Amino acid sequence: MQILKVDGVRIAGICACLPKGSEDNFARCAEVYGSEERAQSVVKATGIVTRRIAEPGVTSLDLCVAAAKELLASCSVDASEVGAVLSVTFTPARQMPCNACQAQRLLDLPEDIVAFDIGLACSGYAYGLYIAAQLVQHTGKKVLLLDGDVQSAVTRRDDEATVPVLADAGTATLLVPDVSAESWSFSFMSKGGGGDALQLPFGGTISMDGFAVFSFVAMDVSRFIKEYMAQIGVTPESFDRFVPHQANIYMIKQLAKSLRFAPEKLAVSGDQVGNSASATVPVTIAWTNARGRLLVSGFGGGLSASVASVFLDQAAVLQTIEF
């Protein structure tokens, strides 16, 4: 296992932008399954009651830029102070140009900026944090990490596996240099052999083998996080909150239990807003006002997983807006 460490970087704020529109999961599942009894089973098994869904035509770029504008204003940061903008998304507004380059234009960021997309799904936020942190260290400037997806645009309306869980969101995280900041550490894994379990072909819709993905989380991700904690010499008591990707609420509760986190440390937002891929981690941090030493973890498409120990102090701006 590779442990990657970062010093001298602080999260100044996170803004989560959620679509105003939402789907009642029971009603929607009753449509998809053609049975209220089956719909009740699905809502109970997923733990997801409501999912936020973007209006047709709204893109991940729209949601992330809205979050970024709000965040920069709240942090009193001028666009000229930003040295890099990254975008974690597997549903960019267009295949080309990438979201990050368009965000530079829409946010009026300097042209001499590092800007690129990271094409990861549910594991992507910690990856984004790690790379953004590196850019803070190398540029000495503030870095914007955008993370968002509009999965509803690539979900088949009658797909029993994906409709009950997938949702939309866009987020912005502002990272700043700070020599006094607490250290962060990261680890990543990729199990490409299982990649067919969660696919989005070009021009197609998302397909998911729920059992294969669950098996990956239950066995590989559980073991991965345990090994990470052992390697960096921490226990669940070392953390104030555990913020996992909100794939399925029952599953993450069981994952937290397996990792021996006290139930109250598990941060949950997915029951109310759904599974918005990698954005669920920053959405959950903002939604639950999670602060202190956080263990964050993403897992999914790839198959890929990430884990990180990061610190969010009391001064950090955490906000949720709607689009």
Added chain:
Amino acid sequence: MVAKERFLEFVANVLDVPAGEISLGTEYESIPQWDSVMHLRLVMELASEYGADIPIEKVPEIKTLGAFYDFIKD
């Protein structure tokens, strides 16, 4: 010791299938109602009904109703 018949009746109710259509040898996905979502639902309902807390790492290994029964029978 939980009787097999009672267990199968309970599972049939959760899966919404006739009890006569399932046995301890019934395998995952051999009946349409038993998919990944229902697999989790079974784990939850069995925990609630029988107090059997199946560790998440063990859940993917359960491939038959008999394997579920082994967790709750005592």
